[in-house]
Amino acid sequence: MKITESQVRDVADLANLNLTDSEIVRLAKDMDEILTHMDALDELDTSTVEPMAQVLYQSDETATLRADEIVPPLGNETALANAPLAGAGYYKVPKVIER
Amino acid sequence: MITESLTIDQVQAGLATRKFSAVELAQSALSFAQAENPKTNAYLHFCPERALAAAERVDKKLAAGENAGPLAGVPLAVKDVIVTKGVRTTCGSRLLERYVPPYDATAVVRLEQAGAVILGKTNCDEFAMGSSNENSAFGPVRNPVAPDRVPGGSSGGSAAAVAQGTAVAALGSDTGGSVRQPASFCGVVGVTPTYGRVSRYGLVAFASSLDHIGPFGKTVRDAALLLETMAGRDECDSTSAFAPVPSYTAQLDGKVAGLKIGLPREYFEGLASESGDRIHQAIALLKKLGCEAREISLPATKYAVPCYYIIATAEASSNLARYDGVRYTTRANEDTLSGMYRATRGEGFGAECKRRIMLGTYVLSHGYYDAYYLKAQKVRALIAEDFRKAFTKVDAIVAPVSPFPAFKIGEKVDDPLQMYLSDIYTITGDLAGIPCMSVPCGKTSEGLPVGMQILAKHFDETTMFRLADAFEKAGGFAGSN
Numbered sequence: 001m002k003i004t005e006s007q008v009r010d011v012a013d014l015a016n017l018n019l020t021d022s023e024i025v026r027l028a029k030d031m032d033e034i035l036t037h038m039d040a041l042d043e044l045d046t047s048t049v050e051p052m053a054q055v056l057y058q059s060d061e062t063a064t065l066r067a068d069e070i071v072p073p074l075g076n077e078t079a080l081a082n083a084p085l086a087g088a089g090y091y092k093v094p095k096v097i098e099r
Numbered sequence: 100m101i102t103e104s105l106t107i108d109q110v111q112a113g114l115a116t117r118k119f120s121a122v123e124l125a126q127s128a129l130s131f132a133q134a135e136n137p138k139t140n141a142y143l144h145f146c147p148e149r150a151l152a153a154a155e156r157v158d159k160k161l162a163a164g165e166n167a168g169p170l171a172g173v174p175l176a177v178k179d180v181i182v183t184k185g186v187r188t189t190c191g192s193r194l195l196e197r198y199v200p201p202y203d204a205t206a207v208v209r210l211e212q213a214g215a216v217i218l219g220k221t222n223c224d225e226f227a228m229g230s231s232n233e234n235s236a237f238g239p240v241r242n243p244v245a246p247d248r249v250p251g252g253s254s255g256g257s258a259a260a261v262a263q264g265t266a267v268a269a270l271g272s273d274t275g276g277s278v279r280q281p282a283s284f285c286g287v288v289g290v291t292p293t294y295g296r297v298s299r300y301g302l303v304a305f306a307s308s309l310d311h312i313g314p315f316g317k318t319v320r321d322a323a324l325l326l327e328t329m330a331g332r333d334e335c336d337s338t339s340a341f342a343p344v345p346s347y348t349a350q351l352d353g354k355v356a357g358l359k360i361g362l363p364r365e366y367f368e369g370l371a372s373e374s375g376d377r378i379h380q381a382i383a384l385l386k387k388l389g390c391e392a393r394e395i396s397l398p399a400t401k402y403a404v405p406c407y408y409i410i411a412t413a414e415a416s417s418n419l420a421r422y423d424g425v426r427y428t429t430r431a432n433e434d435t436l437s438g439m440y441r442a443t444r445g446e447g448f449g450a451e452c453k454r455r456i457m458l459g460t461y462v463l464s465h466g467y468y469d470a471y472y473l474k475a476q477k478v479r480a481l482i483a484e485d486f487r488k489a490f491t492k493v494d495a496i497v498a499p500v501s502p503f504p505a506f507k508i509g510e511k512v513d514d515p516l517q518m519y520l521s522d523i524y525t526i527t528g529d530l531a532g533i534p535c536m537s538v539p540c541g542k543t544s545e546g547l548p549v550g551m552q553i554l555a556k557h558f559d560e561t562t563m564f565r566l567a568d569a570f571e572k573a574g575g576f577a578g579s580n
Contacts, residue, residue, distance in 0.1 A: 008457070015416060015460040016423065016437070017453065018445025027457055033516050034458060038405040041474050044481065051476035052483060054308045054338070055294040055532030055557075063341060066334040078201045084430035091425050094436045 103264025121157035121172035128174035132265035141259040145219035168214030176266035179220040191235040194447035204301020221256030251281030276525025278313040279537035283500035283550020294532030295340035298333030306414035323347035356389025361493035365400035377549040381540040409475035416459025504547035
């Protein structure tokens, strides 16, 4: 057993994800099967291998930096247009700090 | 006007000879696509106003005797994970059902500047996560070749639209095979370019180190033309490559004699017999054209599925963290901030997204990072090294795209591991970041298309396209459409 239902609940907590009891049962089974399959990687000796974080090409160190010129931003109204709740130019969320 | 069989060349010829105007073509293509859509569910929504405005710009340029661009008037479908300003972009998710992006993806801007006419946005697995298009919140797509079967995924809607003829060409995205596998299932051409070849600006992020935008076309030339039009450095994506973009289409001379092609033995084990037969026939045709075929080995292949699903889910769990109910249209009403995040995500994401968020969070969590994520990054280096070595001996690699042809809707949906394993032949190209494509190479006895995969060195799309084009010209596609 790679993962228990209680561990699934802990991971869901880290992921900020509500799951129903039946989803937890199902995920414990699926994740157990998939994580067991992933153990195949242990067969490989990678002690001398550098990790590959991304596909890299040779280029000048600063080549990816664009010229430091001001370009017009989206603007407050446009940026907030998809907010479920906005007001006074800000995103609104449930109260976090009590006065 | 019949629009379903048109290629880009035929659109250009029709406009040049005034057989039709761009507006007439856009109107016909839109009404045909809208009428046909219930058969496949390939499009999620259409954007007629934008299409007609683009077509009018083309007609105006043509009337003034100006160059209207290499894609003038071409009806195009765009996968709904690529943002379009003012046109809803849902990513196949309930969470983004009402999301209207405030900007266009760079690929979209470049194609429209070249005259393309975007008809609408295509269905896909939620956030591009899936191999069958069954993970869309807006219903599965049916394969136009066999309506009881999946079109593949995740870019199933784009592949189906091109196969059905409701778009001349389309854009998809590929993270683990999401362009090539649906192209093979639907019998069209699908291309995953070198990582960084096309800007990812405006491609909604799934796994950033693996995500690519790629074109679909009915012919190799159409796909190559789309790619050369949208490729190239973009300041808005720091990972987009500086390498100059050659004209691929100018080099499609059909001459491939002497080209060395590698057949990786690990890709021919466990292949469904009929799919294998079609690939072997295709290889025989390539040899007839003068290619030298030789067996090669890519020994790390058997580790590709676990490696990919660790890296892809880890990156996905980070990328999907932004859907928290604050910025993107959908929010569950809860009294606390934390409760609001959790309920929004719990209600909004479908089963496959939840599975990947959970796996990704797990492999990145304290105590497991080295065992899973770091290990997978090292294995990724081994997979890339396999290809690097192979390309010192051969010019291109030829392999299957999928172990089997299109499967029935519902057949694999309850077995996520089996679904993941079906990506075995496509995920390696994404992990290495090399260009790869699927070209049709015939059908099974049941009439299901089979795709042949061609892989090449970083930035050597030219060799890949030349081989694919020679194969097509020699009749290799016969029986696929």
